[in-house]
Amino acid sequence: xxxxxxxxxxxxxxxxxxxxxxxxxxxxxxxxxxxxxxxxxxxxxxxxxxxxxxxxxxxxxxxxxxxxxxxxxxxxxxxxxxxxxxxxxxxxxxxxxxxxxxxxxxxxxxxxxxxxx
Amino acid sequence: xxxxxxxxxxxxxxxxxxxxxxxxxxxxxxxxxxxxxxxxxxxxxxxxxxxxxxxxxxxxxxxxxxxxxxxxxxxxxxxxxxxxxxxxxxxxxxxxxxxxxxxxxxxxxxxxxxxxx
Amino acid sequence: xxxxxxxxxxxxxxxxxxxxxxxxxxxxxxxxxxxxxxxxxxxxxxxxxxxxxxxxxxxxxxxxxxxxxxxxxxxxxxxxxxxxxxxxxxxxxxxxxxxxxxxxxxxxxxxxxxxxx
Amino acid sequence: xxxxxxxxxxxxxxxxxxxxxxxxxxxxxxxxxxxxxxxxxxxxxxxxxxxxxxxxxxxxxxxxxxxxxxxxxxxxxxxxxxxxxxxxxxxxxxxxxxxxxxxxxxxxxxxxxxxxx
Numbered sequence: 121x122x123x124x125x126x127x128x129x130x131x132x133x134x135x136x137x138x139x140x141x142x143x144x145x146x147x148x149x150x151x152x153x154x155x156x157x158x159x160x161x162x163x164x165x166x167x168x169x170x171x172x173x174x175x176x177x178x179x180x181x182x183x184x185x186x187x188x189x190x191x192x193x194x195x196x197x198x199x200x201x202x203x204x205x206x207x208x209x210x211x212x213x214x215x216x217x218x219x220x221x222x223x224x225x226x227x228x229x230x231x232x233x234x235x236x237x
Numbered sequence: 238x239x240x241x242x243x244x245x246x247x248x249x250x251x252x253x254x255x256x257x258x259x260x261x262x263x264x265x266x267x268x269x270x271x272x273x274x275x276x277x278x279x280x281x282x283x284x285x286x287x288x289x290x291x292x293x294x295x296x297x298x299x300x301x302x303x304x305x306x307x308x309x310x311x312x313x314x315x316x317x318x319x320x321x322x323x324x325x326x327x328x329x330x331x332x333x334x335x336x337x338x339x340x341x342x343x344x345x346x347x348x349x350x351x352x353x354x
Numbered sequence: 355x356x357x358x359x360x361x362x363x364x365x366x367x368x369x370x371x372x373x374x375x376x377x378x379x380x381x382x383x384x385x386x387x388x389x390x391x392x393x394x395x396x397x398x399x400x401x402x403x404x405x406x407x408x409x410x411x412x413x414x415x416x417x418x419x420x421x422x423x424x425x426x427x428x429x430x431x432x433x434x435x436x437x438x439x440x441x442x443x444x445x446x447x448x449x450x451x452x453x454x455x456x457x458x459x460x461x462x463x464x465x466x467x468x469x470x471x
Numbered sequence: 472x473x474x475x476x477x478x479x480x481x482x483x484x485x486x487x488x489x490x491x492x493x494x495x496x497x498x499x500x501x502x503x504x505x506x507x508x509x510x511x512x513x514x515x516x517x518x519x520x521x522x523x524x525x526x527x528x529x530x531x532x533x534x535x536x537x538x539x540x541x542x543x544x545x546x547x548x549x550x551x552x553x554x555x556x557x558x559x560x561x562x563x564x565x566x567x568x569x570x571x572x573x574x575x576x577x578x579x580x581x582x583x584x585x586x587x588x
Binding site for chain 2: 514
């Protein structure tokens with residue numbers, strides 16, 4: 121599978137099948153999945169904890185870290201897609217809608233090169 | 238855009254363009270993006286904080302919460318895809334690889350209906 | 355040491371000495387410490403991830419979990435006090451001031467038995 | 472109240488009274504409190520999100536940020552102490568015990584000036 125030819129629905133189906141084969145749906149309430157997502161995100165942060173912002177750009181060049189980071193990104197995606205499945209929310213639609221809101225909030229000409237804070 | 242016809246690459250491009258139009262790449266070190274991802278995840282959790290696990294299945298039925306949750310899921314996706322862009326990691330590939338590891342760690346016949354802990 | 359006879363300053367000094375003996379101050383910027391705090395918090399959440407809210411009240415009765423939870427609470431406290439040291443903020447004073455704000459925001463008679471959301 | 476003369480037990484009592492006056496104990500399961508702690512931690516991280524590690528040392532010098540950060544540190548402490556109350560765990564004792572473990576894991580002479588990772 122590669123991002124260029126894989127639809128979001130295909131990734132969602134991959135996650136849905138995995139969960140269904142184990143009958144894990146009863147444990148996967150939105151509350152638990154959101155909590156699990158936060159835990160995976162923290163594990164991702166660990167890779168960048170003690171390095172400076174600029175140094176963090178190089179962390180992914182070490183093969184060991186790279187595989188670990190790819191695994192954590194996958195775990196985050198897994199929980200995110202699981203939540204979308206569980207709540208019946210279309211992620212592409214949600215992202216497209218949010219980017220329109222973001223573009224209104226942060227007009228390109230005004231925020232070019234400036235903090236979004 | 239809908240998950241059924243949208244590739245992950247198309248979502249990544251949506252995020253990449255938004256960032257490039259604002260020249261925000263200098264702020265988007267992996268360290269900062271991972272931190273931002275954790276912050277967005279916490280905002281998602283807020284929707285489910287004071288309800289019980291079972292009650293959390295109904296939170297998305299309230300139209301107000303539903304839009305807020307969709308927005309937070311989009312924010313999480315936005316940071317996740319931004320990280321993939323910044324680190325040159327293929328998310329579909331990473332997810333497929335991780336699901337194979339997960340399947341080995343949690344054989345379906347052994348874990349059916351049981352906690353993954 | 356016991357909470358009944360230990361001042362917050364004594365705990366802060368315990369943390370300060372540990373850090374100073376290792377000359378770790380250069381790594382302990384507020385940004386890194388806040389990130390570390392979030393990571394420790396996620397490790398604490400792990401103990402309660404797959405149980406229901408009510409079940410989570412019993413998790414601490416298992417001796418194994420209890421020691422793990424006490425360790426995570428200590429790690430959270432360690433980062434919190436380290437941050438207070440690093441920023442020169444008096445925690446008791448900050449907490450007392452915040453509780454006054456909270457009492458104004460959530461008058462007891464109005465919020466008795468009701469969600470704070 | 473000041474850290475130099477305030478015991479941890481006094482801070483715990485401040486939190487306990489606030490919760491009891493609102494009869495919020497039913498909502499304050501360890502699971503919910505750990506989740507709330509993670510949310511407050513994320514709000515603390517927001518103050519340091521887009522600045523570099525070194526710059527983050529100056530964030531607390533701006534009076535506006537300083538009050539916001541003190542409030543977030545207080546919120547984190549509030550949830551942490553609430554959890555200790557709810558689980559009957561002595562925080563000073565837990566911290567002292569954890570620091571002994573940490574000292575064994577990171578001997579001062581070996582880790583002086585080096586990353587704890």
